[in-house]
Amino acid sequence: MATKTHSEEHHHDHEEPHIVGNSVYIIVWVALMILTGITVWVARHNFGVFNIVVALGIASIKASIVALFFMHLKYEDKLTWTFALYPLFLLALLIGLTASDVFYRLSP
């Protein structure tokens, strides 16, 4: 038999949640509002091919603020970080390998 019973349940979780004060959430909100304002402002200017870079750049900064502070990623362990970063790797794959199709098609 691979198992034996034991009288007590064990709990190996010793993680204590990091308490984030209200001020952090207010700062996050203000930062998001400012960045939204910047998004609207840059939309009135033409940066040529960099239009999309600027728009996605601001969006990425906003998403990072939400993930790091609002969702507490900054205070999490390595495992949570792994699960948070792996999708970014997949996103890079999706964009990169799709680009290997889109940018190399023979023009008709």
Next chain:
Amino acid sequence: MANHTIAETLYVPYLDEKGILSWLLSTDHKRIGIMYLISISTSFLIAGISSLLMRLELIAPGKTIVDAHQYNVLFTFHGTVMVFFFIVPGLAASLGNFLIPLMIGARDVAFPKLNLGSYWLYLLGATILLISLLKPADTGWTFYTPYSIKTGTDVILLTTGIFILGMSSILTGLNFIVTIHKLRAPGMTWHRLNLFVWASYATAILQLLATPVVGITLLLLIMERVFGIGFFDPAKGGDPILFQNFFWFYSHPAVYIMILPAFGVISEIIPVFSRKPIFGYKAMAYSLLAIALISFLVWAHHMFVSGMSEVAATIFSFLTMLVAIPTAIKVFNWTATLYKGSIQLHSAMLYALSLIFLFTIGGLTGVFLGSLAVDVHLHDTYFVVAHMHYVMIGGTVMGFFGALHFWYPKMFGKMFNEKVAKVAWALIFIGFNVTFFPQFILGTLGMPRRYADYPPEFHSLHELSTIGSLILGIGVFIMTVNLLRGLTNGEKAPENPYNSVSLEWQVPSPPPHENFEKIPVVTDYPYVYGKKNTQEG
């Protein structure tokens, strides 16, 4: 601790509470697993009947029972229901729910209410599918643009249903990942996990990370249909092949959402009925993760003749060949586990052996299709149909049937008729091969897939295939009746009918609501058979 009170209460099997609401509102992972099992089995039988209708249409050239449009609707229904309602949620949700907590020594999954929520989402998706049948879609299960944008049938409702099923799948995956990380019993290290749990873990990662992409893709399709935004329409600056890139970014990993749990299942069945430890446990565990990782790198092998760039086609053809490595490790190790084992041909074992044999054919024909030059000839022919059914029926469904027969005593506390089960297996095995092997030949001769008609020279092979499908249908019917009869007429099942050392067999059949009287302390991995363990039996 509250444990001693549980120990003092009498054993009440999880099945005991009666009434439909005691099921629909239950957060017990075993009940949710059984509800999924009933739902996916129903979907399988209904979609199976639609495939028999297709085979009947194809028994002779010309129109026999349905016209071309009805045939398009039939294969769309068959594909959609089989893929999204049976085989994707399939083994992962039904067996995963029932088995993972039992195998890791937990009382339930990490988020029981979320688990029930996933099942309700599944039901909601299924309801929307049924409504969409008022004007059934005819696009095939892949919803390729531009046809899916233009057809007058109800694509929007159907894809909405699938979108909701996707949410169900994501939440199940999340739940299982957290459960396996956080709720393992004391002593249950990663290298003592059942391979089925490893398989469920790899599947859950795919469910969590790949499914959002198909959700977004279907949403883009709906937006294009409703608002006329040009994501995929070249006239508006869109790209129809982009749809295929996005769709297969999910749908190739989805193939492994379908098959990995079946790999897990037979990795449990084979050691028990060979009375030997699984060969190369760690290689088996890590090859599951390797398959999950590589599955994200190969999607465009479905698109070689779509007009995509040759550079990309070459890259994807190369990457596709990488899948063969971890898959071959698995086939080799299952075979090596059998070597010099004391093999018992229980019906579950027959299905497991069928999987090794049939999946190998399915896998190797996949190598043909992944090769650029060969694929140009075989793409969209019956060769592809045969290949994918050897993988999906020969792999997943064989694993599913094997699992049904293997864990039946644990799930329901009853035994089924083993002789009838073997007869049903033989009919299924023969019927399956008679149906699909001729389709390899039809494909190489140039018979295209998804056609309601064909020239007379293909008649005899199509006729043979239809006869095979009827044998297969009779086999599945006998199996179903046998398993259902066991519920009412079967003998009472012992706790551990196969002398398995795995944790789920150490609790009563059927298990009590809280699974374990006391949470066990695990001291070894669950495959200690043979010389190492003289006390067994």
